[in-house]
Amino acid sequence: MAGSDTVAPAAPDTVKILIAGGFGVGKTTMVGSVSEIAPLRTEERLTGAGVDVDDLAGIEEKSATTVALDFGRITIGQDLVLYLFGTPGQQRFWFMWNDLALGALGAVVLVDVRRPETSFAAIDFFERRKIPFVVGVNGFYGDHPYPPDEIREALALPEHVQVLLCDARERDSSRDVLIALIDQLIASAAGANGSGRLTGPGR
Amino acid sequence: MTDSDAAGRLVRPFALTGGRTRPSRADFTLITTVTAVDPPPTWGTRPQPEHQRILRRCAEPVAVAELAALLDLPVSVVVIMLCDLLEAGRITARPPHPVSCNPDLDLLQKVRDGLGRL
Numbered sequence: 001m002a003g004s005d006t007v008a009p010a011a012p013d014t015v016k017i018l019i020a021g022g023f024g025v026g027k028t029t030m031v032g033s034v035s036e037i038a039p040l041r042t043e044e045r046l047t048g049a050g051v052d053v054d055d056l057a058g059i060e061e062k063s064a065t066t067v068a069l070d071f072g073r074i075t076i077g078q079d080l081v082l083y084l085f086g087t088p089g090q091q092r093f094w095f096m097w098n099d100l101a102l103g104a105l106g107a108v109v110l111v112d113v114r115r116p117e118t119s120f121a122a123i124d125f126f127e128r129r130k131i132p133f134v135v136g137v138n139g140f141y142g143d144h145p146y147p148p149d150e151i152r153e154a155l156a157l158p159e160h161v162q163v164l165l166c167d168a169r170e171r172d173s174s175r176d177v178l179i180a181l182i183d184q185l186i187a188s189a190a191g192a193n194g195s196g197r198l199t200g201p202g203r
Numbered sequence: 204m205t206d207s208d209a210a211g212r213l214v215r216p217f218a219l220t221g222g223r224t225r226p227s228r229a230d231f232t233l234i235t236t237v238t239a240v241d242p243p244p245t246w247g248t249r250p251q252p253e254h255q256r257i258l259r260r261c262a263e264p265v266a267v268a269e270l271a272a273l274l275d276l277p278v279s280v281v282v283i284m285l286c287d288l289l290e291a292g293r294i295t296a297r298p299p300h301p302v303s304c305n306p307d308l309d310l311l312q313k314v315r316d317g318l319g320r321l
Contacts, residue, residue, distance in 0.1 A: 014297075
């Protein structure tokens with residue numbers, strides 16, 4: 001991109017993680033509990049068509065919609081900032097997530113055990129696109145009536161998808177879900193590099 | 204006080220872009236970081252008030268999504284105006300870290316360590 005040679009305050013490198021799941025499952029709560037800023041809301045026009053498809057003026061009208069996005073920020077260091085985006089919860093927008101998912105490190109799918117079916121679309125989306133994700137079971141009032149294995153079975157999740165019990169209102173709990181996702185990414189990156197480098201989850 | 208932020212809401216968003224609904228470049232993402240060029244280039248015209256608002260907000264590096272939220276404008280509108288500013292040499296833009304199917308271990312470890320410090 002133009003301009004990287006111009007003198008200006010050094011811009012940080014940026015990465016993002018999506019927080020997905022059904023409507024009202026606690027996505028914005030989780031963003032807010034780990035973000036260093038109060039969650040910001042913005043409107044984004046998302047299209048069903050690929051971002052590089054031009055001259056679809058008529059078609060675009062039919063497949064574009066404006067959705068509200070809630071997001072937060074975690075400054076990892078002077079040169080690296082992590083953004084968390086809460087995806088639109090309404091299932092009818094599931095096909096619009098493509099634009100959002102582009103360039104994401106991975107995703108957290110939040111599940112409400114009282115109505116897990118509201119998160120099926122999100123799980124399906126990331127599975128089909130092979131976007132790495134973990135499932136966070138958000139216990140309301142910190143209550144977890146079911147063990148992770150039962151939830152895994154109920155959601156028909158494959159073995160490699162981690163299921164974590166969490167409380168989206170708690171900073172530490174939300175952070176641990178994000179760390180589990182990153183550990184999963186590190187493990188698969190180490191495997192893919194064939195270097196045999198292993199990073200224990202305790203690090 | 205006649206604040207431009209208050210005046211902005213009286214204007215329909217796409218009036219700010221001269222009716223344009225799509226950007227001239229497709230490479231501004233939500234987490235592309237933009238920074239005002241200081242001092243501004245001597246060539247070129249004085250920016251419009253809405254462009255000035257953006258420039259004030261990005262004196263320090265800021266992500267496109269944050270800019271849109273702070274200005275209370277849709278991302279698509281902000282991106283069109285950012286394209287104008289980029290073409291006028293008034294801002295620089297840094298794209299996000301590229302994510303491939305074979306992610307960067309060092310980057311992941313940095314994110315891991317940063318989260319661990321929370």
